[in-house]
Amino acid sequence: MLSRRASLILIAPAVVLLGLLFLYPLSYSLIWAFSDEELGGWGLQNFIKAWGLYSRDVLFTLIIVTLSTLIIGAVSVAIGGYLTLGENRVALAVLRTLYRWPLFIPFVVSAQLMRTFLAKNGMMNNIITSTGLMDPLAATSFLDWRGIVITFVWKQTPFVALLVAGAMAALDRSTIEAARNLGARRLRILLGIVVPQVGTTLMVGLILSYVVMMSVLSVPLMINAQTPTMITVDMAWRINAYSDYGVANALGFITYAMTAVIAWIYLRQGVREGGRPQ
Amino acid sequence: MALKITNLLASAAIVLAGTSAAQAQNVLNVVSGGSENMVDYVTDYLGPLFEEQNPGWTVKVVGTGAGDAGSQTIMEKLVAQSGNDAWDTDVVVVTQLKAGEMVTDGLLQAYVGDIATGKLATRDTAKVALGTNVEGYVMPMFHSQTAIAYNPDVVANPPKSFDELKAWTAEHPGAFGYNGIKNGMSGVAFTTGWMYAYAGNADQLMNGPYDPELKANWDKALADLKAFNENVTFTPGNAGTLDMMNRGEIVMGPVWVDMFYTWQADGRLNPNLKLLLPEPGMPGQPYYYAIPAKAANAEAARKFIELATSPEVQAEGIVKRFNWYPGIDAQHVESALDKATWDKLFTDVTPADLAAKGKPFPLGPFFDDIREAYEVKVSN
Numbered sequence: 009m010l011s012r013r014a015s016l017i018l019i020a021p022a023v024v025l026l027g028l029l030f031l032y033p034l035s036y037s038l039i040w041a042f043s044d045e046e047l048g049g050w051g052l053q054n055f056i057k058a059w060g061l062y063s064r065d066v067l068f069t070l071i072i073v074t075l076s077t078l079i080i081g082a083v084s085v086a087i088g089g090y091l092t093l094g095e096n097r098v099a100l101a102v103l104r105t106l107y108r109w110p111l112f113i114p115f116v117v118s119a120q121l122m123r124t125f126l127a128k129n130g131m132m133n134n135i136i137t138s139t140g141l142m143d144p145l146a147a148t149s150f151l152d153w154r155g156i157v158i159t160f161v162w163k164q165t166p167f168v169a170l171l172v173a174g175a176m177a178a179l180d181r182s183t184i185e186a187a188r189n190l191g192a193r194r195l196r197i198l199l200g201i202v203v204p205q206v207g208t209t210l211m212v213g214l215i216l217s218y219v220v221m222m223s224v225l226s227v228p229l230m231i232n233a234q235t236p237t238m239i240t241v242d243m244a245w246r247i248n249a250y251s252d253y254g255v256a257n258a259l260g261f262i263t264y265a266m267t268a269v270i271a272w273i274y275l276r277q278g279v280r281e282g283g284r285p286q
Numbered sequence: 287m288a289l290k291i292t293n294l295l296a297s298a299a300i301v302l303a304g305t306s307a308a309q310a311q312n313v314l315n316v317v318s319g320g321s322e323n324m325v326d327y328v329t330d331y332l333g334p335l336f337e338e339q340n341p342g343w344t345v346k347v348v349g350t351g352a353g354d355a356g357s358q359t360i361m362e363k364l365v366a367q368s369g370n371d372a373w374d375t376d377v378v379v380v381t382q383l384k385a386g387e388m389v390t391d392g393l394l395q396a397y398v399g400d401i402a403t404g405k406l407a408t409r410d411t412a413k414v415a416l417g418t419n420v421e422g423y424v425m426p427m428f429h430s431q432t433a434i435a436y437n438p439d440v441v442a443n444p445p446k447s448f449d450e451l452k453a454w455t456a457e458h459p460g461a462f463g464y465n466g467i468k469n470g471m472s473g474v475a476f477t478t479g480w481m482y483a484y485a486g487n488a489d490q491l492m493n494g495p496y497d498p499e500l501k502a503n504w505d506k507a508l509a510d511l512k513a514f515n516e517n518v519t520f521t522p523g524n525a526g527t528l529d530m531m532n533r534g535e536i537v538m539g540p541v542w543v544d545m546f547y548t549w550q551a552d553g554r555l556n557p558n559l560k561l562l563l564p565e566p567g568m569p570g571q572p573y574y575y576a577i578p579a580k581a582a583n584a585e586a587a588r589k590f591i592e593l594a595t596s597p598e599v600q601a602e603g604i605v606k607r608f609n610w611y612p613g614i615d616a617q618h619v620e621s622a623l624d625k626a627t628w629d630k631l632f633t634d635v636t637p638a639d640l641a642a643k644g645k646p647f648p649l650g651p652f653f654d655d656i657r658e659a660y661e662v663k664v665s666n
Contacts, residue, residue, distance in 0.1 A: 060662075061661055061662065061666065064666070123522060123526070123529075124529070127529070127530070127533060127535065128530075128533070128535045129533040129534055129535050130533070149519075149535065151522055229468075229469065229522075229523075230522055230523065230526075231522060232522070233465060233466065233469060233520035233521050233522040233523075233526065234520055235466070235665040235666075237468065241468055242468075244355065245468045247355075247358060248353065248354050248355035248358050249354060249467075249654075249657055250654055250657075250658075251358065251387070
């Protein structure tokens with residue numbers, strides 16, 4: 009067993025880094041959000057302005073990120089499930105090789121890819137049109153909220169699928185075999201036996217994805233030309249156009265609040281499992 | 287965690303390596319608040335030229351991105367080291383708005399009187415940046431202008447004014463595209479042009495004095511713009527507008543002239559597309575060379591800017607290679623260029639057009655009011 013002092017020394021670098029790179033800027037940002045620059049002192053001025061101008065964007069962000077998270081969950085379970093329960097060896101090999109690729113592509117590059125892929129006369133519509141399935145005039149641009157959701161799902165699914173597939177592979181296969189012997193179909197096994205056992209891992213993956221997507225600037229900036237747009241774009245805009253850190257930090261605070269709810273679920277999950285968040 | 291520490295050590299090592307290299311050889315640090323092509327301009331052309339003329343010096347350039355966002359980053363970098371005796375940034379390239387803020391905050395030094403080319407830039411933009419007096423602190427690197435690009439194969443008689451454009455978009459919904467105000471400056475420029483045309487008091491918007499009450503008269507212009515927006519396609523950014531024109535998704539939209547010509551020269555844009563400046567005009571802006579107040583190599587920085595603003599470099603680099611309008615007064619540059627190159631720059635937008643319809647951006651506080659009014663009354 010390590011002595012108390014030794015363990016403190018061991019965690020010290022982590023605590024210092026966390027303090028300097030996270031807690032210090034966080035408190036700075038909070039102070040800025042709640043200070044009233046015009047009158048001096050404290051006030052909710054920044055929040056009133058942020059809410060007045062960007063309340064629709066806050067709602068939009070929440071909907072987009074939640075929707076993306078749900079779709080990512082469904083697709084990851086499907087991928088992980090097929091990798092665990094699938095029987096066609098060629099399909100398994102192809103899926104196993106392909107599904108991870110987007111993991112290694114940065115958000116900004118994904119956004120640039122999607123920007124030309126999803127445009128009205130972009131690659132996707134051109135392919136569909138050339139197969140004769142769609143009239144060229146019927147082509148529509150996906151460069152709006154749908155584009156953001158598609159990019160988020162494309163980019164984040166491999167991450168969650170990787171975690172989920174790993175957890176599924178580590179399961180005790182006897183439960184699956186038992187269900188099979190009793191005649192359960194694969195979908196039933198997936199939803200009734202496999203997913204409940206990897207629920208925690210799936211949850212952790214989805215929570216991390218949610219938080220990451222909340223913070224992405226490049227994707228909404230490059231793909232969504234419409235209003236409303238996501239909070240990150242508004243924060244960048246407040247700073248770049250007006251040098252207005254107050255409202256930007258107020259928007260930041262709103263973002264923290266939106267992720268804090270999720271973080272709370274994550275921590276509660278950890279506590280329930282004996283104080284070991286994964 | 288281990289990964290984080292490794293990263294930290296790696297970055298520390300890079301910083302140390304950088305410092306020791308700086309001691310071995312003189313390094314001039316240039317930070318450009320511009321897009322990729324403005325960084326390329328220094329790495330590919332200006333930097334090597336300076337190094338050739340000044341043995342022992344190396345020019346190191348970093349780009350912080352286009353628009354006020356990029357210049358804001360530079361400003362934050364300068365503020366962060368304002369307590370130090372010598373700053374690690376020798377030359378900055380910044381936008382008008384941020385140049386004004388930097389001068390006001392004392393982050394720049396006056397140098398124009400000390401360089402030989404200082405007298406070659408006499409346009410009003412060399413003295414006033416969106417209402418802030420910056421005389422002596424800045425030299426224009428180039429001037430850039432926004433204009434409406436259109437596809438003459440589809441639009442034989444393009445609208446010549448904002449009024450005609452309004453009527454045209456009503457007849458052809460979705461065929462005109464611009465990028466709103468949050469996605470790049472060409473959209474902001476279009477909005478500004480709209481306000482000059484319809485908000486009234488255009489002269490006051492450009493030249494002052496600032497009057498916070500003026501925005502009370504903008505409701506009609508903004509409501510019209512909101513109605514106009516119903517008939518347009520929104521594009522994702524300056525490059526987004528050009529991309530969409532290229533793919534035939536829109537046939538008209540506001541663009542930066544230099545970007546337009548550069549893309550055409552690179553074969554990235556339909557060569558048939560043309561430009562026009564609608565009545566009563568659209569804004570343009572210069573980018574400025576400036577020297578931070580406590581630049582470590584101020585002497586070399588002055589030499590660098592002197593070279594960059596010499597008629598030969600302005601002719602060869604700015605006009606010929608990068609399709610910008612010159613930063614110093616045109617007559618000094620014209621004589622250093624062949625006629626064909628000079629004329630190419632003014633094919634669609636003539637010097638007379640530029641003089642009559644090339645406007646500055648509005649005064650800083652008016653500019654804020656316009657953008658915020660757009661957020662409240664047009665996009666909300």
